[in-house]
Amino acid sequence: MMDVKQYMHTLGRQARDASRAIARADTRQKNRALLAMAAAIRRDAAKLLAANARDMERARAAGYDSALLDRLQLTEKTVAGMAEGLEQIATLPDPVGEISDLKYRPSGIQVGKMRVPLGVIGIIYEARPNVTADAAGLCLKSGNAAILRGGSEALESNQAVAACVREGLEVAGLPAAAVQVVETTDRAAVGELITMKDYVDVIVPRGGKGLIERITGEARVPVIKHLHGNCHVYVDDRADLAKALKIVENAKTQRYGTCNTTESLLVARGVAAAALPDLGRMLAGKGVEMRGCAEALAILQGAGIAADRVKAAVESDWTEEYLGPFIAVKVVDDLDAAIVHINTYGSQHTDAIVTEDYGRARRFLREVDSASVMVNASTRFADGFEYGLGAEIGISTDKIHARGPVGLEGLTSQKWVVLGDGHVRA
Secondary structure (H helix, E strand, O other), X not given: OOOHHHHHHHHHHHHHHHHHHHHHOOHHHHHHHXXXXXXXXXXXHHHHHHHHHHHHXXXXXXXXXXXXXXXXXXXXXXXXXXXXXXXXXXXXXXOOOOEEEEEEOOOOOEEEEEEEEOOEEEEEXXXXXXXXXXXXXXXXXXXXXXXXXXXXXXXXXXXXXXXXXXXXXXXXXXXXXXXXXOOOOOOHHHHHHOOOOOOOOEEEEEOOHHHHHHHHHHOOOOEOOOOOOOEEEEEOOOOOHHHHHHHHHHHHHOOOOOOOOEEEEEEEHHHHHHHHHHHHHHHHHXXXXXXXXXXHHHHHHHOOOOHHHEEEOOHHHHHOOOOOOEEEEEEEOOHHHHHHHHHHHXXXXXXXXXXXXXXHHHHHHHHOOOOEEEEOOOHHHOOOOOOOOOOOOOEEOOOOXXXXXXXXXXXXXXXXXXXXXXXXXX
């Protein structure tokens, strides 16, 4: 293979050329490509699972942790989910070319905003082979070209999905370079991708905190990012405790290795003695270790929960993204204290309140400074598919341009358009 710099710049030039073709492709052509990709994934499900099994075998042999293995693994359900995501994207309105806020000005001209593609999007991700399909679909529908750089641990899985993507583009008569998957595992490829200002318009990193900090620090291209997901559930003293038990169980134990998994549990002092024993027994029964403040610790230990499932929290536990069977537990005075704790220690990703008090729910929604804020629902819903975006390119904790799950609109920008009929400025 040619040297990495030359290889990446070749991908960049091809992507820039392809982005112009994709930007002018009509909705019918893009939808045809999406549906053909989905059909290819369904047809080749066995091939995708076999490729993923080989990646999983190498990852286990290399000693990767359980959180990464969870993100890496494909199942029949997740393969079907990739296809369904592409099909759902095909049903969504095409944002490209949409003109909004068109208004007449006193001069007689009409002024509005048109939604347009960003251009070329570079996506860097670890594990998660489903990102290959999600990113391809979202970038295509929003009129962008994409350069995808997956982790070496998912190389065969990503290449198998990429073959289905290329087939879909070919069926629709669109350039194959509209979605390119980097084939080298050389880490230098990432360094090139994040500095190719002439070819790449935005970078979206998806992976661990170390990867995202590196990308953010070294990139010369704008980055849409989130650093980590320290998500909270706050059980208010006006909560339905049966709902709280159900929500905490799902938010913490459905999957451990995702960024929308709850890592911190806050309980109002007024219900702590009633709520924590049942919550603690449920978490312990699921194999979760609780790291509690002194008050939480006393209640949990007094409820007879095994000592190896309850330990004293240290300061770092309040900011930790465990990505495993651990949870920080703290008793707080009230709603005000919960909001202060979340805004101090949280990662501005996703936070939830369990309460039957409408006013407190409204305050929580207004005052918690996170990309997704929820009432009486599991943090696991913070996801592009669940939000009706078809899929997501990532979950942004930035405040500018895109925030939360990034779907089609997050991959576009707006430009001003002016309509006149021979108008001149006086």
